[in-house]
Amino acid sequence: MIEFHLDARSGVSPYLQIVHQVRHALRLGLLSEGDQLPTVKQVVARLAINPNTVLKAYKELEHAGLVASRPGIGTFVTTTLSDASLASHGALRQDLERWLAKARLAGLDDESIEALFGDVFRSAAQRGVA
């Protein structure tokens, strides 16, 4: 079982923070197929957040095919992410290297590239794309 925590200053909505933490735990192998997520009641009792926030996060994870809810019992992990995602690292790295080369060609220095990446990353996370 994992425990969630919230960073009030991150600017990322609580439901997305929960989604990210489950994905992160899956990626690191802290959660794997068959593991149970904390129940909605356990999460709200710990974090003092709205139950709908937890439900929304779990629904999104279910929609992404990562977990499944068994009514009256709880929500369970249905997949193991770590191996599957590792396989795609190579292609993603190539994409990113190509993008970096393009940015340098356009005259961006290290600081501008970091700022631009951080900015796009944060706004995408806030919109719920990432």
Added chain:
Amino acid sequence: MTAVLRASGLGKRYGRNWALSDCTISVPAGQVVGLVGPNGAGKTTLLHLAAGLLAPTSGTIEVLGGRPLDGPAQLRRVGFVAQETPVYAGLSVADHLRLGVWLNPGWDNDLAERRIEQLSLDPKQKAGKLSGGQRAQLALTLAIAKRPQLLLLDEPIASLDPLARREFLQGLMVVVAEQGVSVVLSSHLVGDLERVCDYLIVLVASRIQVAGEIDQLLASHHRLIGPRRDPGRMPANQEIIQASHTDRQSTLLVRTDEPIIDPSWAVEQVSLEDLVLAYMGRTADADRRPALSEVRS
């Protein structure tokens, strides 16, 4: 789904002063509603009208589809905790539960006793000897044990220390998760409510400034930063909530459901606190000076 709270042209006047005016709103069921506004904005008046403790001067209010002043059957469906979470200082915790049994037909004493035990409250303790946090928890327990469909809480955590606040909200959220009760709670600090609410009503100077689901409010408000611009020349679908200008730059907080396409603006997300403060500032400005003025810095 019926509205838990529906008001139309609702107003309450004391003498010549309107404590609440022209309040029209419909709040869907199953939500935790935050009622935010500065002290004296009319939050308590609105809650008292909903609880049936006050009669409206004008307009109508419906709670769970009924009139708040309709009598005992209506009162049974609503739990109300007044400001400062009052309890009877001379009565013990157990006495309070006994009172609850006598006074409430639908009283769930198992629930009340279970909660008192979970909170590690001593049933023999006089309520006057409890800490602020414990007193608030006792008041909440009494309100929940009558098994209401709607809980009205007036500034329940204002006087509590941070730990007691957290514990109170944890308890409240567990109740919401277990019983699916709708909640309206007021606070003058939006930060207190941000995590627990999914719906927000901003009440300033006796009027509702904005109300809606928090996700939608956050999605429809943006901060625009760009070269100095005359606010009068903004697109019609962008309502300006707050504007400040320097000689070269304009910073606007706008409400719109359309995407911002003008490339000269840098568009930023607005935090819930900034959003609420912008609406509060708007009324303060309107009171002080009728025309939109500029702030130079």
